Amino acid sequence: MPKKRVTLADVARLAGLSTTAASMILTGKTDTRLSAEAHEKVHAAAASLGYRPNVAARALRTDKTRSIAFISDYVATTRFASGLIRGALAAAEEAKYVMLVLETGGDPAREIKAVQAALDRQVDGLIFAAMRAREVFVPDVVLNAPVVMLNGTSARFPLSVLPDEYRGGRDAVRLLLEAGIDRDIVLLGHNAEAEEGMFRSEMITRRLAGIRDAMSDAGLRFTEELSCWDWEPNHGYTLSTELLSRRRPQAILCLNDRLAFGAYQALAEAGLSVPGDVSIVSFDNDEIASYLRPGLTTIALPHEEMGRAAVELLLQPNPQSGAMLAMPVIERGSIRNAS
């Protein structure tokens, strides 16, 4: 039976009061002076009828929907996405907000449609998330709602939530140094284009800057820098295999965990042990980092925290500035103490 929805009028009627009174009481208006008795009656009536406010009707009046949009380029591609979404979801739930998620594939046409769809539903705010970190394209439509950029930046919207890649870069090197590793360190994954080219990614640039600064502070240089476009396991494997045919470094600093995964494979095939023969440190704290044997020591991308921070920022009345989140160092077993 398509039982009709309970409305505020029903509650008021049962409580023997006006809808105004019921409305004020249920929305928790404090400045009004309705009798305690009235409060009780209304709450009782609402409870007994199982009253739930109609958000659409309320939105029409107040322009508030208690919903936000999470618009991202990719959701499934990287494990990255789900952490971000999960964190955002949790924060939204705590604030009693609901989250629309929309995927654009980085396609401007879809971006526009996504933003429109969200705006049509009167969302109270929008988060633009970038899975591949970079300057994010935000369609040029009128946006009266607040916006925060997640894992990316935008010229139009100054509020960003980013990982502290520079510090993370420094930490990776520090880990090596503290273990007494100070000669023959190889960098795996460096890509000249990414660092300087037109497709430069801000965040990778900062990661590398941190790494390089820490190295030169210690008076060190990488003995080799192996470069590739995609940071996928097979590249890590080929590059490492080829590297090992020439030399056996003391440590390999991998630009992400998937690359490190490939390095592990190459090392194993070459009969070398981690960390006995070669130490490895990496970035992201991808799921696979914990699957590897020994576990991979890595500088984590704090996905969930970033997602949380984004919605907290979005919901704040007057956010002054974005957030730069620390990348936790996750020590597992891939660095050998050489001192």
Add this chain to the structure above:
Amino acid sequence: MPKKRVTLADVARLAGLSTTAASMILTGKTDTRLSAEAHEKVHAAAASLGYRPNVAARALRTDKTRSIAFISDYVATTRFASGLIRGALAAAEEAKYVMLVLETGGDPAREIKAVQAALDRQVDGLIFAAMRAREVFVPDVVLNAPVVMLNGTSARFPLSVLPDEYRGGRDAVRLLLEAGIDRDIVLLGHNAEAEEGMFRSEMITRRLAGIRDAMSDAGLRFTEELSCWDWEPNHGYTLSTELLSRRRPQAILCLNDRLAFGAYQALAEAGLSVPGDVSIVSFDNDEIASYLRPGLTTIALPHEEMGRAAVELLLQPNPQSGAMLAMPVIERGSIRNAS
């Protein structure tokens, strides 16, 4: 400047017609007989003003929001989730729907709140997704909107989208058989509780049923069945290591890819090669399956297709029955042809 939203009245005014006419024309009512000229004027006016209908207002009248809720127990935990969400998102987008995603952690209290939140927003339908496959708890609230279960079942809601685990189970064995492997096959991951106990998972049960039927059809039995609770790499590793200390099987059939990952590690440590010494076949087509060397041959869980199917089913006027999706066999290099 908080530019005021363009309303239907604005459009009508500019077009020199009534809001009624504008409404009919813009919503594409066909049965009405408004002049072609009127159509043109209204569309022109709407376009020039950048008119966008207010979904809340429309919902108030029509009870339709063109939005659906995707309520799942976990979103980030497993890579499983993102594929499901991604597929659902894509289908929703195509149908010009928007998707709310909500996470419950499997907690009844959160489930109720999630459903309420969705209902308060007048969603046109709900999808209950289970990441850990099983009978799903659906809070007992009045639901006037259609419901489909994704990767799970519910006594209350008959419409489910499920993978064809039985067929998948048979396929895994078939792959082995076709490669001429017919003796000393070990099953890794079987868990008596899961198969028969109170926590029995329907889907795993079906996967195992397919496996067992295919085996006995071929007159074969597993030489050993190694069991563990969590299907994580470390269990695959320990169980396999211990297995290899006793015997060297011709093949290991793993109940999921993470277990297979562990088996690979144990095999490598034992100096055995895949598939040279031992063949491996598995389930899920987890991301790691493609990272392994050689690539892992596995029976894939069609996540995206399942997500798609769920919203397509949800949006269908009169769905007669749920969907049972084939699990594609992904042949990579972990089975050696022994014939």
Add this chain to the structure above:
DNA sequence: CTGTTAGCGCTTTCAT
């Protein structure tokens, strides 16, 4: 201290 009234933007009879 409480109730009446007027919309929010839209769709939909029902009159013209």
Add this chain to the structure above:
DNA sequence: ATGAAAGCGCTAACAG
């Protein structure tokens, strides 16, 4: 063939 008017459920002025 087109428009006036009512009303979806709610909140906010404004009276009492």
